Amino acid sequence: MDMITRGAIIPDAGNSVENKTGSWRVFKPIIHYEKCIRCFICWQYCPEPAIYKKDGSEYPAKNDAIKKRITEVPVIDYDYCKGCGICYEECPVNAIEFVKEEK
Amino acid sequence: MSYENEEFFAPGHGMCAGCAAPIIVRWVLKMAGPNTIVVNATGCLEVATTAYPRTSWKVPWIHVAFENAAAVASGIEAAARAKGEKLNIIAFGGDGGTVDIGFQALSGMIERGHNVLYVLYDNEAYMNTGIQRSGATPYGAWTTTSQVGDANPIGKLRPKKPIARIVAAHNPTYVATANPAFFQDFKRKIEKALSYEGPRFLHILSSCTTGWRHDPSKTIKILKLATETGLFPLYEIIDGDIEHMKITYRPKEFKPVEEYLKMQGRFRHLLKHPEYVQKLQEDVNKWWEKYGKQ
Numbered sequence: 001m002d003m004i005t006r007g008a009i010i011p012d013a014g015n016s017v018e019n020k021t022g023s024w025r026v027f028k029p030i031i032h033y034e035k036c037i038r039c040f041i042c043w044q045y046c047p048e049p050a051i052y053k054k055d056g057s058e059y060p061a062k063n064d065a066i067k068k069r070i071t072e073v074p075v076i077d078y079d080y081c082k083g084c085g086i087c088y089e090e091c092p093v094n095a096i097e098f099v100k101e102e103k
Numbered sequence: 104m105s106y107e108n109e110e111f112f113a114p115g116h117g118m119c120a121g122c123a124a125p126i127i128v129r130w131v132l133k134m135a136g137p138n139t140i141v142v143n144a145t146g147c148l149e150v151a152t153t154a155y156p157r158t159s160w161k162v163p164w165i166h167v168a169f170e171n172a173a174a175v176a177s178g179i180e181a182a183a184r185a186k187g188e189k190l191n192i193i194a195f196g197g198d199g200g201t202v203d204i205g206f207q208a209l210s211g212m213i214e215r216g217h218n219v220l221y222v223l224y225d226n227e228a229y230m231n232t233g234i235q236r237s238g239a240t241p242y243g244a245w246t247t248t249s250q251v252g253d254a255n256p257i258g259k260l261r262p263k264k265p266i267a268r269i270v271a272a273h274n275p276t277y278v279a280t281a282n283p284a285f286f287q288d289f290k291r292k293i294e295k296a297l298s299y300e301g302p303r304f305l306h307i308l309s310s311c312t313t314g315w316r317h318d319p320s321k322t323i324k325i326l327k328l329a330t331e332t333g334l335f336p337l338y339e340i341i342d343g344d345i346e347h348m349k350i351t352y353r354p355k356e357f358k359p360v361e362e363y364l365k366m367q368g369r370f371r372h373l374l375k376h377p378e379y380v381q382k383l384q385e386d387v388n389k390w391w392e393k394y395g396k397q
Contacts, residue, residue, distance in 0.1 A: 008155055016115035016152070016159040024120060044286065045323055047125040048114035080114035084121035084312075085320030098320075 017080075021048070025083035028101045029076060033059045035095035038070035042087035042096065050080035051087065106136040116159040117151035121319025123309040123326060124148050124197075124224045126283050131193060131222055131305075134293040137162060139191040140179055144172035144200030147231040148224065170204045172196045173212035176219045184218070191220065191297060198225045198239035202266045213273040213302040220296050220303045223266065226311035234314040238264040241334070243364075243373045243383055246314070251372045257379055258372065262386060267306040267340070274343030276301035279351075281337065282308045284327035288337055288351055295339075308335050316368025328363040330354070333387045336394070348397050357391075360384045 005011070031042070033056075043051045056073035076087075088098040111132035118125050124147065132139065141164045143149040149166045152159040167175045176194040183190050196205050201223040212219060228246045229235040236246040241263045245251050249259035271278040277299040279292040289307070296303045310326050312319045329335040330352060337352040360383050364370035373379050 005156070010153070010156055010158040013158065014113035014161040016113050016154075016157045018157060019115035019117075021115055021117070045126055045283070047118065047120075047122055047129075047322075048116070049110055049112070049125075049129060050114050052110075053108060077114070082120035084322070085318075086121060086322050089320040090323050 020079045022050075022077075022079045022081050025078075025081060025101050027083045027085060027098050028078070029081065029083065029085065029088045030097045030099065031074060031076060031087075032095050032097060033073060034062055035093055036073065037062070037093050037095070038066060038073060039092060040074055041090050041092065043074045045086050045090055047084065047086065048077075048080045048082065050077045050082070051075065052077060107133050109133065109136075111135075111137065111139070111161045112152075113159045113161060115157070117154060118147065119312050119319070121310075121312045121322045122147070123283055123311075123322050124226070125152075127222070127224050127307050127309055128195065130283070130290060131195075131293055132162065134290065135191040135193060135297055138189075139163075139193060140183075141165070142167075142172050142176040142179065142192070142194040144194070144196035144205050145169035145231075146197035146200050147226075148195055148197065150231055169200050171208045172200060172205055173208040173219070173221060176221070177208075177212045177215060177217045180217045180219050192218065194219060194221045196221070196223055197230070198223065198227060198266075199229045199231075199237045201225075202238040202264050209270070209304075210273060213270065213275045213304070217302055218300055220305065222305045222307060224307050224309040225266075226309045226314060227263070228311070228314050230311045230314045239266065241383075242386065243370060243379055245369045245372060256372060256376055258369070267304065267338075268345060268348075270304045270306075271340040271343050271345050271348075273302075275304055276342060277303040277339070278306075278341075278343075279304075279337075279339035280306045280308075280335065282326050282330050282335060284323045285330060285337060285352055292339065292351075314369065316371075317366055321366060325363070325366050328358065328366065332358045332360045332363045333391055334360060334363060334383075336390065338394075338397070348394065350395065350397055353395070357387075360387060
């Protein structure tokens with residue numbers, strides 16, 4: 001953008017997605033879907049949000065019953081995850097691992 | 104219609120990792136849906152989510168100054184009313200912009216009866232400008248303007264301003280305190296606040312990793328302890344009826360305040376002085392003796 005818009009209005013709502021804040025990350029959360037009970041507490045508490053709901057048919061699960069009951073899974077978008085670790089800390093079944101980022 | 108699975112707040116903002124404020128904003132917007140205008144007081148949330156030329160807000164949003172979020176919201180509401188438009192008008196302010204600098208505008212907004220939901224995300228100091236104490240900073244907290252040393256081993260000497268009860272004294276239709284760590288209560292209160300007409304006020308506790316000095320991953324754990332120790336009680340007040348304030352969560356067994364204090368660097372000095380911890384504990388006990396039956 002060359003010139004400041006009149007009134008400094010930002011017409012493109014939600015364009016902060018152009019900032020890839022995932023570069024801030026020091027530790028990285030990894031969801032282990034075979035342990036995940038699809039409770040979405042990680043999604044609920046992600047402050048970015050960098051966790052979204054996605055169709056879970058291609059993801060492993062502890063058993064078929066879980067897959068049948070809840071068709072979606074939480075997926076981490078590493079473009080934006082700052083690695084705060086709230087998801088890792090709040091996961092009730094310890095399905096999220098928190099490892100040092102390798103860059 | 105529910106917008107729970109939609110996001111009206113985009114990632115890529117500059118809020119610190121582990122900050123609770125965007126969690127609060129996400130859920131207020133999810134409950135409100137797209138037919139919403141947001142007014143934002145100066146503060147971390149405003150600065151870090153709208154670094155020009157980018158914004159995280161997917162609903163119309165305006166910032167004017169530190170002191171007048173409630174006045175700007177009042178004007179938008181009056182305009183919407185004149186045009187016959189039904190909108191959610193939501194003001195977000197931090198504790199500095201609400202309990203101190205913006206209080207006059209907030210008081211006026213409620214007195215005039217504007218149909219606005221004002222959300223205070225309270226991180227208990229001026230975090231955006233570098234951790235200066237505010238009226239919402241609790242007793243015993245270190246900040247850069249309540250320094251700890253030989254002359255003052257306590258930190259902030261005065262207790263937290265009871266803003267929700269002060270606002271309730273203006274007789275708004277709905278006032279509640281909420282905590283994201285008590286998620287169902289938090290969500291229900293946002294929904295309830297949105298369902299009322301007239302001025303409404305939500306006081307939501309929001310931890311600050313930088314100013315409270317804690318590990319970012321512990322955000323929800325610490326917020327949970329704030330209520331489990333009785334330091335941040337959860338209640339609601341309808342139509343300003345303070346005598347019938349309703350406590351919505353009563354810990355079965357209160358945890359000692361130390362459990363909350365020891366997780367945060369801003370209270371580290373206090374733990375070396377059991378008498379000051381005891382003073383804070385007594386303040387909590389007194390509050391619950393006085394109001395706990397409601």
